[in-house]
Amino acid sequence: MKFTREVKTALLAITAIILLIFGYSFLKGKNLLDSSRTFYAMYDDVEGLSPSSPVTINGLKVGQITNIDFVDQSGLIRVTFTVENDFQFSKSSIAEVYGGSILGGKSLAIIPNYDDPEMAESGDILKSEVEEGIMELVNEKLAPLQEKIESSIVSADSLLTALNEIMDDSTRNNIRSTFKDLGETARSFKGTAYELEGLVKNNSSKLDRTFTNLDEMSTNFNKFSDTLSTMNIGKITNDIESVVADFEKISSNLTNGQGTAGKLLNDDKVYDNLDRATKELEQLLQDIKLNPKRYVHFSVFGKKPGPYEPPQDSLK
Incomplete structure (x- = not known):
């Protein structure tokens, strides 16, 4: 044919x-x-999602976007996508738009709800969500940092302004003078250090002898400490306490008028009698010195002694 x-x-x-x-x-x-199933999801903003973008479940590609169009004049967007028949998920699963790469490519992920036993069928409209993209996350993290940087810049600007107001010509001159004085002080310290070094070198032998003497003193002190440690400190302490107790007893007796010394210190009558006896003894000695014949007689003829006449400064 x-x-x-x-x-x-x-x-x-x-x-x-x-x-x-x-x-x-x-x-x-x-x-x-292909006999795959078709599903729909409604979005206010698809974040750059485009036809032929992959549809994934747990990161595995199970379908793709077939169409994206406006539903009405309100701006609501309908996304049409297909899923292979081998992949089953519940009707309450979520179709989430997420960032596929840092360059801005978007994909659609189906997040299954395993608690819902009712499986989705071709033609169903799934719940929709939009995941924050990388740029949104970066902007969210950078926003506080940007505020801190701006605040730091404002603070630095205020500080510089205050410094400019403070750092007038007089202040600058004072600062220069201060640094100049610091330089002179440093040079003075340097000269003093050189002098001290020379002094140490010139007197090294004396310093050696001094340190030797200090070492000997330390040795002697250690020996003295050893001697103290071997002494019967307890007996010495007891003896000292005994002496102190005796002294306190004597002091108490003197204070209370006990004994001769105590009565002498505390009894005015005893003191007056002793004072009177002392004066009378002094007058007697004076009279013996002035009139020795009155007390010692060498009369050959037995002349009687004359009557006693007290001295002119006798006690009244």
Whole structure:
């Protein structure tokens, strides 16, 4: 059976049209021979999600975005995507838009709800969410840092302004003078250090003898300490306490008028009698010195002594 030229041309055109349809569908990510299920999700903002973007479950690609369009004039966006039949998930699962890469590519992740036994069917509309992208997270983290940097810049600017107000010509001159004085002080300390070094060198022998003497003193002190440790400190302490007790007893007797010394110190009558006796003895000695014949007689003829006459300064 022979085909005419017209039939061949028609078959060729039909084949070309079919290939064109398959090719166009393939370029758009559609497989006309695929029996996968179709689902929908509504978003206010798809964050740059585009057709042919992958659909994943737990990071595994299970489908792709087939269409994104506006539902009405309110700006609500409907995302159409397909999922292979082998992957089952519940009707209450969530279709979440998330950032696929740092360059801005977005993907759609299905987050299954394993507690819901009712499985999703083709044509169902899933709940929708949008995950914060990398840039949003970066901006969220950088916002407090930016505020701190701006606050630091403002503080630094205020500090510089205050410094400019303080650092007038007089203050600058004072600071220069202070640093100059510090330099002179440092040079003076340096000279003193050199002098001290020379003094130490010139008197090294004396210093050696001094340290030797100190060492001998330390040795003697150690020996003295050893001697003290061998002494009967307890007996010495008891003797001292005994002496102190005797002294306190004597002091108490003197204070209370006990004994001769105590009565002498505390009894005015005894003191007056003793004072009178002392004066009378003094007068007697004075009279013996002035009138020795009155007390010593060498009379050959037995002359009687004259009557006693007290001295002029006798006691009244």
